[in-house]
């Protein structure tokens with residue numbers, strides 16, 4: 644049960660941190676479900692009354708570059724059952740090819756774009772990001788400083 648929500652993004656962008664932050668704030672029941680892909684973690688969290696089944700794609704992404712090493716097909720598989728996608732981008736790094744490919748995938752889903760690490764010196768061109776993501780909502784966060792999480796929760800709630 645729960646709305647299938649997949650967190651995607653380059654390694655180190657803060658996917659696991661975001662999952663933990665959302666789970667902690669909501670006092671979630673935490674369940675680690677070992678699946679076919681090692682280390683994929685599901686956590687059930689309640690965001691403003693909306694039950695989410697958050698899926699951290701850590702295990703898949705440990706290959707460093709899912710798009711290049713496992714192919715676009717694998718990404719589609721990871722996303723195929725998602726009702727909602729959270730695409731994380733790193734505010735402190737320039738947009739890379741992998742980010743662009745993930746944006747392309749994300750545009751085929753109900754996606755919220757999360758630009759994380761806003762506490763660090765900015766290197767991401769937000770205007771470029773906005774032009775690439777089209778109508779998708781964009782939220783800026785600093786998960787470690789607990790900034791933007793309310794706005795993200797509101798954006799999630801607005802979707803349902």
Ligand code: GDP
Pocket residue numbers: 652653654655656657658659660661701759760761762763784785786787788
């Ligand atoms: P993942 O590989 O995408 O799951 O990324 P992690 O959640 O493991 O985070 C990678 C590193 O980035 C960790 O050291 C986090 O503490 C750090 N991190 C996560 N969010 C933020 C943030 O908003 N700001 C800063 N400065 N560091 C962050």
Ligand code: MG
Pocket residue numbers: 658659660701
């Ligand atoms: Mg992780």
